[in-house]
Amino acid sequence: MNCNHEDTANSACCSLFQSKSDISWRASRWWPLAAVPAVALLLVVFALPFLLLAETSLHVDQGLAQVSADFTASNYLTFVTDPFYLQILSRTVAMGLIVGLGCAILAYPVAYFVARSDGALRACAIFFVLAPLLISLVIRNLGMFPILGESGLINTALKWLGLANEPLHLMNNLVGVEIGLIHALLPLMVLSLVVAIQSIDYEVELAAANLGAPPLRVFFRVVFPLSRPGLISGSVLVFTLATSAYTTPVMLGGNRVLVMSTFLAKEMLNALNYAFAATCAVMLVITSVLLGALVLRNSERYGAA
Amino acid sequence: MKLMFYLAVGLVYGFLLLPVIMTGWSSVATSPMLTFPPRGFTLEWYQAIPGEFMTALKVSLEVGFVTTALATLVGVPAALAIARGRFPGRAFINLFCLSPLMVPTLVIGVASFQFWVRAADLIKFNPGGTLWGIALAQAAFTIPYVIRAALAGQANFDSSLEEAALGLGASPARVFFRVTLPMLMPGITSGAIFAFLMSLDDVPVALFMGGGAATTLPVKIFTSIQFSLAPYVMAIATILMVMSLALMLALDRSFGLEKFFGIRQTTR
Numbered sequence: 001m002n003c004n005h006e007d008t009a010n011s012a013c014c015s016l017f018q019s020k021s022d023i024s025w026r027a028s029r030w031w032p033l034a035a036v037p038a039v040a041l042l043l044v045v046f047a048l049p050f051l052l053l054a055e056t057s058l059h060v061d062q063g064l065a066q067v068s069a070d071f072t073a074s075n076y077l078t079f080v081t082d083p084f085y086l087q088i089l090s091r092t093v094a095m096g097l098i099v100g101l102g103c104a105i106l107a108y109p110v111a112y113f114v115a116r117s118d119g120a121l122r123a124c125a126i127f128f129v130l131a132p133l134l135i136s137l138v139i140r141n142l143g144m145f146p147i148l149g150e151s152g153l154i155n156t157a158l159k160w161l162g163l164a165n166e167p168l169h170l171m172n173n174l175v176g177v178e179i180g181l182i183h184a185l186l187p188l189m190v191l192s193l194v195v196a197i198q199s200i201d202y203e204v205e206l207a208a209a210n211l212g213a214p215p216l217r218v219f220f221r222v223v224f225p226l227s228r229p230g231l232i233s234g235s236v237l238v239f240t241l242a243t244s245a246y247t248t249p250v251m252l253g254g255n256r257v258l259v260m261s262t263f264l265a266k267e268m269l270n271a272l273n274y275a276f277a278a279t280c281a282v283m284l285v286i287t288s289v290l291l292g293a294l295v296l297r298n299s300e301r302y303g304a305a
Numbered sequence: 306m307k308l309m310f311y312l313a314v315g316l317v318y319g320f321l322l323l324p325v326i327m328t329g330w331s332s333v334a335t336s337p338m339l340t341f342p343p344r345g346f347t348l349e350w351y352q353a354i355p356g357e358f359m360t361a362l363k364v365s366l367e368v369g370f371v372t373t374a375l376a377t378l379v380g381v382p383a384a385l386a387i388a389r390g391r392f393p394g395r396a397f398i399n400l401f402c403l404s405p406l407m408v409p410t411l412v413i414g415v416a417s418f419q420f421w422v423r424a425a426d427l428i429k430f431n432p433g434g435t436l437w438g439i440a441l442a443q444a445a446f447t448i449p450y451v452i453r454a455a456l457a458g459q460a461n462f463d464s465s466l467e468e469a470a471l472g473l474g475a476s477p478a479r480v481f482f483r484v485t486l487p488m489l490m491p492g493i494t495s496g497a498i499f500a501f502l503m504s505l506d507d508v509p510v511a512l513f514m515g516g517g518a519a520t521t522l523p524v525k526i527f528t529s530i531q532f533s534l535a536p537y538v539m540a541i542a543t544i545l546m547v548m549s550l551a552l553m554l555a556l557d558r559s560f561g562l563e564k565f566f567g568i569r570q571t572t573r
Contacts, residue, residue, distance in 0.1 A: 106320065147327060
C-alpha cells in the first residue's frame with residue numbers, strides 16, 4: 001500500500017516535470033519551423049528536379065536537347081517494346097542478381113566471424129570491413145586494375161599454378177563490373193548479416209551441435225534460416241545499389257558495358273537526348289528501387305522474419 | 306572444418322582489402338603499371354602529379370566543405386524538429402527528408418543538370434559548372450545521412466538532464482546551448498564527417514553538375530583513366546585514400562563505427 005502510494009507520488013511528480021518540459025520543448029508550436037530550411041532546400045535541389053525529369057520523359061526529343069511541347073508516352077512504349085532496350089534492362093537486372101548472390105556467399109563467413117567475436121578482435125574485424133566502404137569508390141576501382149588486368153594478380157596466379165594458358169579477360173567487360181560491384185557492396189551485406197546473426201542466441205547453435213549436428217549442418221539448419229531477414233534486406237540493398245551504380249560499370253567495364261546507368265549517361269552526354277535520358281532515369285528508379293521495395297514488402301507479409 | 310572457416314574468412318578479407326592495398330603499393334612501384342607483383346620503390350610518381358590533379362583535389366575539399374556545411378546546417382534542425390516536435394505531418398516530413406536515399410545519385414545528377422538548364426531560362430542564373438552547383442546537388446543525398454545520424458545520436462537522449470537544468474532556473478535558450486547541443490554533438494559530428502566522405506566519394510553528381518574549373522578529384526581520375534592510366538593517378542589516389550582513412554578514424558572516435566552503422570552488440 002505504502003509502496004503504491006509512493007509510486008503515485010512519483011508519477012505525479014514526474015508528470016509535473018513532464019508537463020513543464022512539454023510546454024517548453026515538445027509542445028512548442030515552433031518546432032515545425034526548424035524543418036523548413038531542410039524541406040525548402042530539398043524541394044529545390046531534389047524534389048523539383050526529379051518531378052521535372054519525370055515530366056521531361058513524357059515529351060519527345062526534337063534534337064539538340066530540345067523536347068516537344070505535347071505530352072506522350074511514346075518514349076516508354078519504345079523502351080518496353082524495342083528488344084535493344086529490353087536487353088539492356090534484363091542485363092542490368094541479371095547483373096544485380098549475380099552481384100547480390102556473390103555478396104551473400106562471400107559475406108556469410110565474415111559476418112559470422114564478426115558477430116561471434118568480441119573485444120578488440122571484433123573492433124578490428126569491423127574496422128577492416130568498413131574501411132573499404134568509406135574509401136572513395138574511384139580509388140577502390142583503381143586498385144582492381146592490378147588485380148584483374150591481363151598480367152594482374154589473378155592471371156599471374158593462374159599462370160603460376162598452371163591452371164590457365166591464356167589470360168582470363170576479367171576487365172573491360174561485364175565480369176569485371178560484377179567483380180567490382182561485389183567488392184564495392186560486400187561491406188553492406190556483411191553489416192546486414194552481422195545484425196541478423198548476432199541476434200541469434202548462441203545457445204541454439206550449441207544445442208544443435210550438442211545433439212550431434214556437424215558444423216555445416218548447424219549453419220544450414222540454424223544460422224541460415226534464422227538470419228534470413230538480414231539476408232533479404234541486405235540482398236535488396238545490394239541489388240538496388242548494383243543496378244543503379246554508375247562509377248564502377250564505367251571504370252571496370254572500360255566504358256563499353258551497356259547497363260541502364262551507363263546507357264542513361266550516354267544518352268545525356270553523347271546523344272543529348274534529354275527526353276529519352278529522362279525516360280531511362282525513371283525506368284532505372286522503377287527497376288532498382290521499386291523492385292527492391294516489392295521484395296521487402298512481400299517478405300514481410302509472408303513472415304520471412 | 307574450423308580451419309576451412311578461418312581460411313574462408315581470411316580470403317574474403319583479402320578480397321576486401323587487396324584493391325585498397327594495391328592502389329597504395331602501385332603508387333610507389335617502379336615496375337610497369339598493372340603487373341603483379343609491383344616491384345621497386347620510388348616516390349617519383351608523387352612528384353610527377355600534374356598541377357591539374359592537385360587543383361582538382363583542392364576543388365574536392367572545397368566542395369566537400371560547402372556540401373557538409375549546407376547539409377549540417379539544414380539537416381540538424383530538421384532532425385530536432387522530427388525527434389522533438391509533436392505536430393501533424395511530422396512523419397511525412399521525415400519521409401520526405403529521407404526520400405533522396407531512394408533515388409540513385411546518377412539520377413539526382415541528371416535531374417539537377419536538366420533542372421538548372423531549364424531554370425536558367427527563367428532566372429538567368431545556372432549554378433551548373435560551379436562549385437556551388439555541385440554542392441547544392443550533393444546536399445540532396447547528404448542531408449538524409451545527416452538527419453539519420455542526428456536522430457541516432459538523439460535515440461538514447463536523457464531528457465531528464467534538460468528538465469533538471471530547466472528546474473534549476475536556466476532559460477530554455479541556455480539549456481539548449483549548454484545541455485542539449487553538447488549532448489547531441491557526437492551525432493552531429495559523425496553525420497558531418499559522413500557527409501564529407503560521401504561528397505569525396507561522389508562521381509555521378511559532380512560529373513554532371515561540375516566541369517571546367519569545377520572538376521573534383523574523383524571526376525578527374527574517372528575521366529582521365531578512360532584515356533590512359535598513368536602511375537601518378539595511383540599516387541594522387543593514395544593521398545585521397547589517406548585523407549578518407551583519417552576522417553574514418555575521426556568518425557570512430559567521435560561516435561563509434563559500430564554505433565554509427567547500427568551494429569552495436571546488445572548484451573544478451
